[in-house]
Amino acid sequence: MESTSTRTDSCAAPPHPHRRPAGQDSYTISEVVAFTGLTAHTLRWYERIGLMPHVDRSHTGQRRYSNRDLDWLDLVGKLRLTGMPVADMVRYAELVREGDHTFGERFELLETTRRDVLARIAELQDTLAVLDRKISFYADAGRLYEQEKTEKAG
Amino acid sequence: MESTSTRTDSCAAPPHPHRRPAGQDSYTISEVVAFTGLTAHTLRWYERIGLMPHVDRSHTGQRRYSNRDLDWLDLVGKLRLTGMPVADMVRYAELVREGDHTFGERFELLETTRRDVLARIAELQDTLAVLDRKISFYADAGRLYEQEKTEKAG
DNA sequence: TATGGCCTTGGAGTGCGCTCCAAGCAAGCG
DNA sequence: CGCTTGCTTGGAGCGCACTCCAAGGCCATA
Incomplete structure (x- = not known):
């Protein structure tokens, strides 16, 4: 999440029961809705404004979220609770991409x-x-x- | 504030340096702006939506706030920080009036x-x-x- | 083949909490 | 008198964070 190098953020999150193991972690938008409590509208909106890293697509163009994406959404959820403006979170996301x-x-x-x-x-x-x-x-x-x-x- | 009877809310607030003693407590809107950090717009808006108890007026129709009004605004400020919706605060104000x-x-x-x-x-x-x-x-x-x-x- | 369910998009709409505007009045001062 | 300052009003506008809509694609089951 934080790093594009091999040195990644290993301190990310406690285990979540519904998650699938690495390699099979491919969730539809409605699964992510169920996990996070966000709406599909909001998830797509987050992507549009640059708050999400690139999300994978299926061969038919549908979103397929990874465990990494869920970790990121967890962080965003926490930051949201602090009252941090979305614009600041987008700034952080940009820094990660850079x-x-x-x-x-x-x-x-x-x-x-x-x-x-x-x-x-x-x-x-x-x-x-x-x-x-x-x-x-x-x-x-x-x-x-x-x-x-x-x-x-x- | 809480009571219309002789049994009033004596637990209201710590002393504020800028306040005038009872009897001479009559503040213009711009004084209240300076004390509270709210804008005059917001103070008038609070009144319009029923979030303020009745505020006194001068002979020319200008608002004159009392210490009691400042206490109320302190409470509103605190509740606002909790994220309580304004509508709920209005409900509380109604209960006080009733x-x-x-x-x-x-x-x-x-x-x-x-x-x-x-x-x-x-x-x-x-x-x-x-x-x-x-x-x-x-x-x-x-x-x-x-x-x-x-x-x-x- | 058709029906239903889940997904896609750009763009418009919503609710909240202010925030501002235009027009005007009263008081104080040179 | 004119000018400034500070206040008044109803109503319109704004920024944020969603929230929804219309129109359409893909695909599994009856």
Whole structure:
């Protein structure tokens, strides 16, 4: 994925149960839809905008995805969850296509993303604290409300 | 904010330096822009779609925001960071307007949001792990690359 | 042979969250 | 008075990330 040389990215992904072994890894678009949760429209759109490396075709011109493609889609899915714009992911894909001399730039892009993710987690934890305070306020208020009703009734 | 009764939400916010004391809390839209980072367009749009409680007006019809409004905007800002759709925030605002009998529903909405935020944090930490693996891969690859250059040169 | 299912394409459409525009009003200043 | 600044409004427009459409090809089964 990251490398066009023999030195490939061996740190890619944990094993997936539905995957076929190397050599027989040829999935139709609808299989990939089932695996990833993306729509076929989105998969084709990713290709159009340059977010996918070249995808193999059958003799009738239909897409045939490889394990490598699935790995890439996993990464894209993760990056998408961080809120990274698609344009930035396309940039990363371009760097991968350009070869090993872009290692440095890829490194920096990932580092920046990492910092963004850390900041995002911090923001969310901040928000969580606010939510927790509000939730316990409402829990207390709810108890008081129930109590008042009982007192009025009794 | 949460309550129309005397039992108000006392757990709202840490002190903000730029705020004026109760009684003199009357901010123009451009002041609120400076405080919140939102645009005036967005502030007016929030009002149009029902995301703001009623905002005071000056004798000439200009908006005058209160500390209470700023607290509300802080909360909205936090919820926005969680990715909560604006429509859901509008729903929450409606519940607040409807009065104390919606406490239960507000509680549930916040609880659901809390769970979403926890899930989101977990996703991001997952992504962080992937990024860290890739980053260390590129760090190693970069070192190897430098070494090769040196060997060729030497 | 025909019917259905799965796939192909370029291009148009959608929903969200803003973002901006045109036209106009009120206040302050030289 | 004219000019600038800051605000008002309804409605149109924009960018992103899809999402869908129309029209058609290939092929297996009845």
